[in-house]
Amino acid sequence: MTLTLERNPVSQTNRREYAIEAIQLSKTYGPVRAVDGVDLLVERGQVYALLGPNGAGKTTTINMLTTLTTPSGGSARIAGFDVVQEAAEVRRQIGVTFQETVMDKSLSGRVLLDIHGRLYKMPKAEIKARTAELVRLVELEDAIDRPVKTYSGGMKRRLELARGLMTSPQVLFLDEPTLGLDPHNREGIWTYIAYLKREKGLTLLLTTHYMDEAEKLADRVGIINEGKIVVEGTPAELIGALGADVVNVTGTGDTNRFLEALRERQWVSFADVPQEAKPGEATTETTEAQEQTVQVGLKIEAGRSLKPLVDLAEECGFAVADMAIKRPGLSEVFFKYTGRRLRD
Amino acid sequence: MATVLRKSQQLTVGSPKKTSNWSGMATGVYTLWLKHMRKFRSSSMELGGTLATPILWMLLFGVCMEGMVKELNLGMSYQAYITPGIMLLTSLTAAVLGGATLMIERINGVIKEYLVAPIPRLAVLLGTMASGLTKAIIQAVVVLLMSFVLGVTLHADFSGVLIGFLLVGVYSLGFVGIAAAVACQSKSMESYHTLIMLMNLPVLFLSNAIYPLHEMPAQLRVLAYINPTTYAADAIRGLFFGGQLEIGLWIDIPVLLAFMVAGLWYGFRSFQKTVANPVG
Numbered sequence: 001m002t003l004t005l006e007r008n009p010v011s012q013t014n015r016r017e018y019a020i021e022a023i024q025l026s027k028t029y030g031p032v033r034a035v036d037g038v039d040l041l042v043e044r045g046q047v048y049a050l051l052g053p054n055g056a057g058k059t060t061t062i063n064m065l066t067t068l069t070t071p072s073g074g075s076a077r078i079a080g081f082d083v084v085q086e087a088a089e090v091r092r093q094i095g096v097t098f099q100e101t102v103m104d105k106s107l108s109g110r111v112l113l114d115i116h117g118r119l120y121k122m123p124k125a126e127i128k129a130r131t132a133e134l135v136r137l138v139e140l141e142d143a144i145d146r147p148v149k150t151y152s153g154g155m156k157r158r159l160e161l162a163r164g165l166m167t168s169p170q171v172l173f174l175d176e177p178t179l180g181l182d183p184h185n186r187e188g189i190w191t192y193i194a195y196l197k198r199e200k201g202l203t204l205l206l207t208t209h210y211m212d213e214a215e216k217l218a219d220r221v222g223i224i225n226e227g228k229i230v231v232e233g234t235p236a237e238l239i240g241a242l243g244a245d246v247v248n249v250t251g252t253g254d255t256n257r258f259l260e261a262l263r264e265r266q267w268v269s270f271a272d273v274p275q276e277a278k279p280g281e282a283t284t285e286t287t288e289a290q291e292q293t294v295q296v297g298l299k300i301e302a303g304r305s306l307k308p309l310v311d312l313a314e315e316c317g318f319a320v321a322d323m324a325i326k327r328p329g330l331s332e333v334f335f336k337y338t339g340r341r342l343r344d
Numbered sequence: 345m346a347t348v349l350r351k352s353q354q355l356t357v358g359s360p361k362k363t364s365n366w367s368g369m370a371t372g373v374y375t376l377w378l379k380h381m382r383k384f385r386s387s388s389m390e391l392g393g394t395l396a397t398p399i400l401w402m403l404l405f406g407v408c409m410e411g412m413v414k415e416l417n418l419g420m421s422y423q424a425y426i427t428p429g430i431m432l433l434t435s436l437t438a439a440v441l442g443g444a445t446l447m448i449e450r451i452n453g454v455i456k457e458y459l460v461a462p463i464p465r466l467a468v469l470l471g472t473m474a475s476g477l478t479k480a481i482i483q484a485v486v487v488l489l490m491s492f493v494l495g496v497t498l499h500a501d502f503s504g505v506l507i508g509f510l511l512v513g514v515y516s517l518g519f520v521g522i523a524a525a526v527a528c529q530s531k532s533m534e535s536y537h538t539l540i541m542l543m544n545l546p547v548l549f550l551s552n553a554i555y556p557l558h559e560m561p562a563q564l565r566v567l568a569y570i571n572p573t574t575y576a577a578d579a580i581r582g583l584f585f586g587g588q589l590e591i592g593l594w595i596d597i598p599v600l601l602a603f604m605v606a607g608l609w610y611g612f613r614s615f616q617k618t619v620a621n622p623v624g
Binding site for chain 1: 367368371372374375378379382383386387452453454456457458459460461462463
């Protein structure tokens with residue numbers, strides 16, 4: 001497959017430049033500060049995920065970056081162009097897919113792509129060639145001439161993605177690209193996004209409230225809450241900042257001795273019997289043959305600590321029946337910085 | 345600043361041609377017009393739905409009234425007499441539906457595709473207006489052809505017909521503007537449809553579309569004189585069927601042009617106010 005997504009190959013001198021630069025970007029609606037001083041830097045060819053619950057300011061941020069809404073304060077540049085002063089130029093550089101599917105359902109996919117190409121003044125032959133390429137990419141060959149109302153949710157999303165790519169944008173904005181899709185279709189969209197980044201060096205900004213999506217796709221993640229970016233970094237950095245892994249050790253024996261021994265170790269950050277796992281105060285004191293779960297927070301990677309853990313348990317007379325490693329995800333990161341749980 | 349400018353230039357190399365505002369406008373208006381016309385063609389509901397009302401008017405009302413109004417001395421058959429009014433009613437409905445297109449696209453978010461495209465925002469309004477006008481003219485022509493089937497004959501030369509249709513266009517554009525203005529502000533489809541219903545019948549009855557002005561009670565006649573339909577029906581009746589004008593082209597045409605300008609201005613102003621803050 002030879003997709004020519006960049007009509008504007010990034011020259012060597014531009015390599016270090018930012019495709020998206022927002023400085024103290026703000027939007028107020030009356031007394032409501034929907035976006036409150038967002039700083040955002042996305043390097044060329046990177047995938048940046050803006051993560052946050054509904055109403056956090058993700059869509060408003062995208063609307064400002066895509067020139068749909070005028071910022072109340074701050075500034076932003078896309079591919080070097082100011083979103084207010086050079087809005088027309090910005091619009092030529094970007095592709096956008098919106099949160100809700102916005103398409104005329106009575107028209108066929110091919111007509112919609114054609115109209116889109118015409119809006120950007122693409123020559124007819126180019127529209128035709130690109131339609132053929134993109135339809136192949138998003139696997140809509142069979143459906144492209146049918147009215148969009150006959151499409152499933154996933155097919156509509158794929159068509160929107162194709163439409164966003166129609167004009168060979170430098171920067172692609174995807175607002176909740178997999179919202180409401182079943183797992184199969186989500187994986188499909190992820191595959192296309194990964195392909196675009198890997199093969200075409202496209203810069204992508206996506207918003208999501210799915211943790212796994214951000215973790216899987218993004219080079220950098222910004223967590224946005226109440227109009228502010230509360231923390232930013234690579235998924236690994238963000239998760240790493242939480243500390244390393246947690247291991248649940250289930251077994252029978254002298255739980256208290258095991259806990260005391262664990263707490264003396266350098267590589268253990270905490271060790272406890274989780275509240276809900278305690279069958280009752282009485283049984284915690286005894287050393288009956290009843291299974292208990294000990295949760296151990298580690299300062300080192302779980303893989304390297306399993307052996308010492310087992311050895312220690314045996315020394316203390318705690319017979320290990322099962323061990324489970326729990327890696328913290330972006331969910332935990334989000335919870336740590338916003339104090340709120342995301343529905344995942 | 346200088347480096348920023350240089351960067352911009354490098355980036356545009358090979359990108360879609362840098363276009364002037366006017367050319368972007370032309371592209372936008374034409375593309376949106378094309379899209380709406382394609383939708384119009386693919387939806388038999390819209391065409392059939394708008395034409396059903398005039399067909400009923402002409403078949404039922406026109407045919408039944410024909411025998412009763414002989415003594416009115418209209419100077420033409422009653423069927424011919426009401427044809428201009430029915431044409432105007434049809435194009436009015438088409439114009440209002442054109443406005444509905446703008447509203448549907450605004451409410452369901454389709455308009456965002458246009459707003460992030462490199463076309464001036466005004467092109468969205470003008471494209472919608474252009475398609476609304478086209479639909480209005482097409483349907484007016486269909487109504488006229490239908491009247492021929494019912495035995496109406498034209499008493500006009502080519503320029504008369506041309507000016508007549510231009511006036512249908514002028515009249516429709518005034519309503520396209522009003523419809524667009526309401527479409528920019530309506531919160532829901534329902535409120536918009538209520539408006540259409542409210543507008544349709546008074547526009548027909550409070551005018552000389554189905555009876556002459558001098559037969560109306562004085563109070564109603566005053567209302568008929570504020571209704572642009574009165575002037576359009578008067579002019580078209582004269583231009584198409586050679587009837588005696590009750591008002592006269594020298595008043596009809598300026599009034600209709602003024603109505604068009606006012607309607608378009610209202611639509612434009614309303615669009616400019618709302619487009620800065622699109623829904624969502």
